[in-house]
Amino acid sequence: NHPVSGGKQTALSSVSFFNPEKLHSLTIQPLYPVTPSRPPSTVSYVERARQHRWRCSDVTFHCSDGALRQQWIQTIREQLTALTSRPKHLLVYINPYGGKQQGECIYEQKVAPLFACASISTDVIVTEHANHARDHLKTEAELKKYDGVVCVGGDGMFSEIVHGLVSRTQRDNGVDQNSPEEKLVPCSLRIGIIPAGSTDCICYATVGINDPVTSALHVIVGDSQPMDVCSVHHNNTFLRYSISLLGYGFYGDVLADSERKRWMGPARYDFSGFKTFLTHHHYEGAVSFLPATDILGTPRDKTRCRAGYVTLPNLCFCSIPEYEVGWGVVRGKFLAINAASMSCACPRSPMGLSPAAHLADGTTDLILVRKCSRFNFLRHLLRHTSKDDQFDMTFVEVHRVRRFRFTPRHCQNDSELDLRENGKQLFSQICRDHPACSCSPAYSSWNCDGEILPHAAIEVGVHCQLIKLFARGIEEQPLFEDLANPPCAL
């Protein structure tokens, strides 16, 4: 046995390929023989790099004994085949217009070669319009053929995949999505996200970085991260699913304003954020909620949701009858009502809106920001960028809940909605022209993972672990990372 290329001193007899904490072998690619008597073989594996990044590395082996070499190759192949969690056939959707419009290029150059190396076959669909992927999944896709669905795009594209897959699963199982009380059936296929969007919030929360190669490797090694999904209803009518953030007031107004300024590009979020901050509108209503009293942990914990966090399935929302636990009600004037089903961390807010929120515990963190001065609201917003306790302010309260409802003070019915939309447009036009206008309109909009909902009065339920991702949650960074402990050391 001989040491090998790339400066790694590795001998066949001491390689620990299958230590899941260090390495994940992908495939074996026998190279062309350097000399006929000593053909080298290459094993590709995953190596951890800095900041949650994963990289694919190779180790090349030389073995003078042809029979022994073949035995090694055979054994490693058998071990890999025995790993049933790894996908073999994937359905891939690429949004060519997400983020910087690099989706196709990212997939072709960075992801497809890795999938090929890992012997994963793919059916690839480049989307032609918004909701193409959602509708294809809902109706046409032959899901039985696949071990998972991968989307190349941003959070909006991921949301399309979730809507398509969850709706399809409910339809196939005869579940009525319009009933807010209905227990939804979990999706069997895992979802992979190759980040190619503008914010990639879901990737940050589930992998720790928005790096296409890292995400592709999580798919290849067959990781599985369950995730909660919120269903949003109005008057027994299903509106949307939410995976990350539902925001009324501030975040709803920012989104509504930024949609009108698409021509500004990504700068519109800063512009609309600043403008919405200046207008300082508050909204009156009642928030009723079902607290999650039976779980360990609160939104103000110092601990974070990390890889390996386990939730007991019997603590999920679906198994707790409503009448057993008391609903709480908070009435008042709010600058913002936010429900964070995950931390919502991103580069701009490294800790996120609710730093201790969990991905899969069947709860959402309901954050109520009452009417306060502009200065105090600014302090609250700045907390999102710091490590200080976000909720340590008298006008902010947070509850970990399984369900909640919001009823605006002047509750609208559907026929009133059109009137209010027209009236609101006129009103907000006046206020738009006067950013310092101190009077508030009666209604804001809900920002549901970046989409505007048409109703202010909504009912939200958390469905515990309804979907699974090809991810494992954010791994704790070892003190000295893997650099002090190189893989495959003798």
Ligand SMILES: Nc1ncnc2c1ncn2[C@@H]1O[C@H](COP(=O)(O)OP(=O)(O)OP(=O)(O)O)[C@@H](O)[C@H]1O
């Ligand atoms: N071919 C297409 N043409 C136009 N829009 C599309 C197409 N395919 C998907 N979409 C829509 O584009 C929207 C935005 O896409 P995506 O989420 O991939 O990128 P993004 O908005 O830049 O990123 P992020 O959501 O992370 O901010 C999605 O809501 C999706 O429905």
